Amino acid sequence: MKPTSVITRVDVPAREGRAVRVGAGDLVRVSTPEGAQVGDLFAFVSADAAEHLSAAHTRGHVDRLFPHVREQFVTTRRRPVLTLVEDTSPGRHDMLIPACDPARYRNLGHHGEHASCAENLVTALRGLDIEITTVPQPVNLFMDITPNAGGDLEWRSSPAAPGATVSFRAELDCVVVVSACPQDLVGINGHEPGPLVIEVHRTDSDER
Known part of the structure; x- marks a missing residue:
């Protein structure tokens, strides 16, 4: 898929x-301009924000922890909302861990x-x-959470190099939200949290 023009570029500060x-x-x-920055990705259907990208439904849909290129993320109603079309990172993303919140930081001693x-x-x-009443579990882009042989989760630093990108085709009109994860008490973001960039491209109709 070749984008013809950038219709929106949004810098997401650290x-x-x-x-x-x-x-x-x-x-x-x-994209992660500086590398090693986790991005929490959410998507809400424009017609009804109660329907949103579901990590749990997607795991069941693709039978793995993260879709491969050309596979889809689905909503709470099991409808495709995003298709993974390109990934220039090492492909380490997470669909197990919920979004960090104030309680998480308190539990970590902050x-x-x-x-x-x-x-x-x-x-x-x-x-x-x-307005939403519940925070969905995100897709944690560039986040390397790996189960070890004993079943414990290892929280590793993101392996994404500077400039690494993940690209999706929207299958529904939706609102996409990306959070440049502020986690600095667990070493998932390299040395410290950094920025991300969102680009929305309009594509040729014959490639959609």
């Missing part, structure tokens, strides 16, 4: 989240305010006048 409206057939590309992906999601959606 520790923050941003939302973009995407039309069916558009290409959504998320005192006081701390940015979180759950709060970033709510704030980004409010900017588009969308």
Whole structure:
């Protein structure tokens, strides 16, 4: 799939989240300019935000922990919402871990305010006048969570190199939210949290 033009480019500062409206057939590309930055990805159907990308339903749909290129992410109603079309990273992404939230940081021993992906999601959606009551489990782009032989989860630093991208084709009109994960108490983001970039491309109709 070859994009013809960038219709939206959004810089996502470190520790923050941003939302973009995407039309069916558009290409959504998320990149990590500095490398090793996890991005929590959410997608909500434009016609009804109660229907959203579901990591759990997607695992059942593809029979693996993360879709391969050309496979689809599905919603809570088991409808395809995004198709993975390109991945220039090592392909380490996660669909097991929920979005970080204030309780997570308190449990890790942090005192006081701390940015979180759950709060970033709510704030980004409010900017588009969308309210949600539950934070869905995200797709954690560039995040390397690996089960060991004993079944324990190993939280590894993201292996994504500077400039690595993951690209999706939207199958439904939707709102895509990306949070540049602010996690700095567990070493998933390299040395410290960094920025991400979202690009929305309009594609040739014969390639949709």
